[in-house]
Amino acid sequence: MTEFKDFLYPQKWLIKASTGEKVTSELRLRIISGWIESGTILSENKLAAEFSVSRSPIREALKTLASENLIRLERMGAVVIGLTDKEIEEIYDVRLLIETFVFERLLKIEITELTIELSKIVEMMKVAIKYQDADEFSYQDILFHETIIRSIDHSYILMIWNNLKPVMEGLILLSMRMRFKEKYEDFPRILKNHELYITAIQAKDRKLMVQSLHDNFDDVQGKVEDLWKSQQMLAKGVEQQND
Amino acid sequence: MTEFKDFLYPQKWLIKASTGEKVTSELRLRIISGWIESGTILSENKLAAEFSVSRSPIREALKTLASENLIRLERMGAVVIGLTDKEIEEIYDVRLLIETFVFERLLKIEITELTIELSKIVEMMKVAIKYQDADEFSYQDILFHETIIRSIDHSYILMIWNNLKPVMEGLILLSMRMRFKEKYEDFPRILKNHELYITAIQAKDRKLMVQSLHDNFDDVQGKVEDLWKSQQMLAKGVEQQND
DNA sequence: ACGAGTATACTTGTATACAAGTATTATAAA
DNA sequence: TTTATAATACTTGTATACAAGTATACTCGT
Numbered sequence: 166m167t168e169f170k171d172f173l174y175p176q177k178w179l180i181k182a183s184t185g186e187k188v189t190s191e192l193r194l195r196i197i198s199g200w201i202e203s204g205t206i207l208s209e210n211k212l213a214a215e216f217s218v219s220r221s222p223i224r225e226a227l228k229t230l231a232s233e234n235l236i237r238l239e240r241m242g243a244v245v246i247g248l249t250d251k252e253i254e255e256i257y258d259v260r261l262l263i264e265t266f267v268f269e270r271l272l273k274i275e276i277t278e279l280t281i282e283l284s285k286i287v288e289m290m291k292v293a294i295k296y297q298d299a300d301e302f303s304y305q306d307i308l309f310h311e312t313i314i315r316s317i318d319h320s321y322i323l324m325i326w327n328n329l330k331p332v333m334e335g336l337i338l339l340s341m342r343m344r345f346k347e348k349y350e351d352f353p354r355i356l357k358n359h360e361l362y363i364t365a366i367q368a369k370d371r372k373l374m375v376q377s378l379h380d381n382f383d384d385v386q387g388k389v390e391d392l393w394k395s396q397q398m399l400a401k402g403v404e405q406q407n408d
Numbered sequence: 409m410t411e412f413k414d415f416l417y418p419q420k421w422l423i424k425a426s427t428g429e430k431v432t433s434e435l436r437l438r439i440i441s442g443w444i445e446s447g448t449i450l451s452e453n454k455l456a457a458e459f460s461v462s463r464s465p466i467r468e469a470l471k472t473l474a475s476e477n478l479i480r481l482e483r484m485g486a487v488v489i490g491l492t493d494k495e496i497e498e499i500y501d502v503r504l505l506i507e508t509f510v511f512e513r514l515l516k517i518e519i520t521e522l523t524i525e526l527s528k529i530v531e532m533m534k535v536a537i538k539y540q541d542a543d544e545f546s547y548q549d550i551l552f553h554e555t556i557i558r559s560i561d562h563s564y565i566l567m568i569w570n571n572l573k574p575v576m577e578g579l580i581l582l583s584m585r586m587r588f589k590e591k592y593e594d595f596p597r598i599l600k601n602h603e604l605y606i607t608a609i610q611a612k613d614r615k616l617m618v619q620s621l622h623d624n625f626d627d628v629q630g631k632v633e634d635l636w637k638s639q640q641m642l643a644k645g646v647e648q649q650n651d
Numbered sequence: 652a653c654g655a656g657t658a659t660a661c662t663t664g665t666a667t668a669c670a671a672g673t674a675t676t677a678t679a680a681a
Numbered sequence: 682t683t684t685a686t687a688a689t690a691c692t693t694g695t696a697t698a699c700a701a702g703t704a705t706a707c708t709c710g711t
Contacts, residue, residue, distance in 0.1 A: 208662075219695055221695050221697095222694080234563055240703075252563060252564070255562055255564040255565070258564065266501075319498055319501070320498055321572075322498070322501070324475075325502065329564075427665070451691090452693075453692080468664095483693080
């Protein structure tokens with residue numbers, strides 16, 4: 166598999182990844198970004214040719230993406246589902262569902278170590294903002310939520326997160342890249358929300374947590390649509406560079 | 409792939425399934441039943457030899473089972489996680505979580521068709537009980553819950569269900585096979601609970617629904633442990649037949 | 652011109668071959 | 682006996698080959 170210059174997915178996150186994982190990550194981001202449009206029919210052979218790999222890693226990728234609800238495997242070809250507004254709302258439904266569940270569990274356990282870890286992550290986010298590193302910021306943002314979820318040690322909640330995570334990662338990645346270019350002023354509020362989240366956990370304050378969660382969602386969800394179109398234009402731009 | 413006489417998974421559910429799906433289903437049930445014990449390290453080559461298939465369908469199966477949290481893919485070999493009491497409780501946590509979410513949505517939509525469909529399924533369950541067909545009963549039981557979940561048309565809730573379903577199916581299958589042999593008197597109550605669930609949906613009665621859901625769980629969950637040991641003995645018996 | 656039937660170019664699913672890396676075991680030296 | 686090193690027998694990941702089935706398109710007959 167040659168290293169494409171026009172990969173959307175951060176190359177440095179794929180250093181020790183297998184070919185199958187590379188294809189999966191890249192294909193996922195192309196679908197989420199809209200570069201590959203909903204309704205497109207993907208053929209294993211064509212994808213294999215396009216990525217200059219065999220069908221094995223392609224099959225692996227398609228199976229993974231199907232489990233993430235991004236494509237639908239049919240008799241002849243894989244149909245791209247993609248992310249409409251409806252799907253994005255549904256993703257946030259599920260995030261709200263599991264993070265609320267997690268918070269209820271947090272009320273019952275020791276959270277000192279957790280809050281220290283979360284504070285560290287917020288510091289990392291600040292540095293990422295300072296150096297305008299969208300990818301690093303996204304990584305820390307995802308890590309923030311994953312750290313909270315992992316802390317309650319619930320394997321089936323973690324299973325849900327594992328299925329949701331890659332799509333969330335893609336959404337946040339694209340969203341943050343756009344913000345660094347066009348809405349840099351958003352970041353103080355995003356940071357503040359994360360700090361509020363930590364405070365809510367420390368105070369074991371359910372209302373505060375729900376509020377910060379909603380603010381967080383409004384922050385990302387409310388503006389996803391706009392960022393969406395911009396991101397699509399960006400993706401198209403990349404595409405055209407290679408025509 | 410030869411057809412094993414000692415398959416745990418219902419053969420008639422696999423008629424039009426691929427080899428990969430057959431291996432997945434059988435392997436899953438062997439893990440859930442405890443035939444393959446927690447901590448066992450599975451090798452692709454050995455499994456391929458055991459099932460008399462190539463590594464391709466085996467790899468597919470292992471990847472699927474890993475996404476269902478039944479095994480953990482590591483550098484050398486796949487480690488069986490299996491289902492401890494903790495995992496079973498966690499599965500029911502998630503079921504409670506999503507079915508509660510679904511019920512909230514049901515309050516807002518037209519549920520006439522749904523309740524008719526559910527009533528039909530309950531009738532099917534009665535027939536299955538009458539003819540002591542544990543597998544058919546399990547199928548209808550799973551279908552009952554899937555029908556409810558599908559009715560709200562929420563692709564990411566459905567995604568969670570799709571990940572949970574195979575394990576639930578296995579649990580219910582093993583549990584029901586045991587009941588038909590040892591606890592036949594349980595079925596009137598199980599049926600009644602399902603009818604109560606329908607009533608709750610019709611009446612849009614949240615409390616009633618939660619109650620029937622809890623009863624349902626107590627029914628299955630509370631007795632899973634006992635049935636568990638019996639099932640393991642059954643599985644061992646099957647194993648010994650083939651020594 | 653139009654329909655039936657066949658040929659062809661696809662599709663997926665499975666088997667096999669190969670490469671690269673890892674753990675284990677055996678052997679040799681101290 | 683113990684330790685270090687090398688050979689061997691594993692492991693997974695990827696590529697390729699093959700089989701069976703499906704849709705498309707084309708040709709032939711009417």
